[in-house]
Amino acid sequence: MEIKVFDVDGQLLRTGIRQGTADRPPLLMFNGIGANLELAEPFMNALDDTSGIIFDVPGVGGSPKPALPYRPSTLARMAKRLVEILGYEQVDVSGVSWGGGLAQQFAYQYPGVCRKLILAATAPGVTMVPGAPKVLMKMASPRRYTDPGYMRSIAAEIYGGDFRKDPTLIARHAAAMKGATQYGYMLQLFAMSGWTSLPFLWLLRQPTLILAGTDDPLVPVINARMLHGMIPNSRLELLDDGHLFLVTKPKQSAEMIEAFLRE
Template identity: 25%
Template sequence: MTVQVNPEIANSIAAGAIRTNYHDQGEGAPVVLIHGSGPGVSAWANWRLNIGPLARAKRVIAPDMVGFGFTDRPEGVTYGKDLWVKHLADLLDALGIEQTDLVGNSFGGGLAIAFAIRYPQRVRRMILMGSVGVSFPLTDGLDAVWGYQPSIGNMRKLLDIFAYDRTLVNDELAELRYKASVRPGFQESFSSMFPAPRQAGIDALASDESEIAKLVQPALLIHGREDKVIPAEASRRLFELLPNAELHMFGKCGHWTQIEHTERFNMLVADFLRD
């Protein structure tokens, strides 16, 4: 009898009071990958095509942030930027990591910025992909993502929003991601994170622009030109604010840069993080 192993479940550690599921591959200087905030998301679902290639030269750590994936969902907790930033700090403490590079996808980019503002000495470099972190008008795409109600049809609509390349989207993937979104506790925590009016969720994840402008760490900004979830203008604004920033824009690309342009994304990240 073959036992099916879920690749989303990896290592477990207590980060503060939160039992945390995280992937840990490779050796060398650490880089932490912070996933986005789609329904049913996990670190593995987000970064499965990137962890292995990046781990050839780095120690790659990809956690499920509190409330997501297979990390704890504490009862009565209020989800928000402060909780997620503290969770990340507690995880680094638990792993004995004093300083790291950060790669943040969308929601994860906003957390990376907030973490760097609060703990500037702990962040060496940042890569922000389709990132939030500054305020912008709520898009129809993000409203649909955060307002997701579980069904295969609704998941298929979201996948169409995420990807510019429709060949990446099929009924099998929609069913797979739908099943992930309705695992016990997943939708309950997700639906509590970004309630309407969802503009407030964008603003809550944003950091003060004057504080962003003080960040001196080298930063690489990556965005899909046709992103319907987070507008490309958000990365352009971050590029204006961050003093040591580079901006790479992919044409014919939606919100899934790391999936739609996997090889180029991995090359860009590996080159930027090369010692």
């Protein structure tokens, strides 16, 4: 990815851009909570001909903290402005975990800009069926992004899937982390407090691909089934993996997503 910084209405956004060759809109990706854009690089590198756009949320990675707290609608508007600055009128939109909420909000808020929607390891907000409390407590702390040793000790428990089987995946993931500030992480938690997509899911008209891992301790697969039942033009695909299948199975994930985008 080529890394650039853009001024989006007074907020600097550190942005990763992958140039593809396909004659279709680029894929705008919303990352998980606390995640810097480098963590999505294995997936971005696995794409064949699709252009990609991803940015560090304010207060995370290389994007400075915002002047004020934000809501999902704020970030959706910011993302739309970034897309306009980059010269695009339309994008395909994907979101993983926390970023899946932003993807749902973007698709609802800007239906003419979002051509297709991909939701990975995500849920409809506070109305989700949660994972085990001890797993959620560990996820709620930014320590996993500031302490690589702590991340290695809890990764298998909170992410499941291939992280349970291959320690090298954990080490590689931890090495790519740039860290979220505690303030930035808290802003992300606050942004989703009280937010749910259930009232508008039935209004989404974009073709939607929902991906979920069968061994996801954070977002049980029932949440994907809930999204599939509520979004009219959607289909559900399950992967034999955990929460971070875009990281542990980047090639398989990219192939599934690009096949959907080419349809």
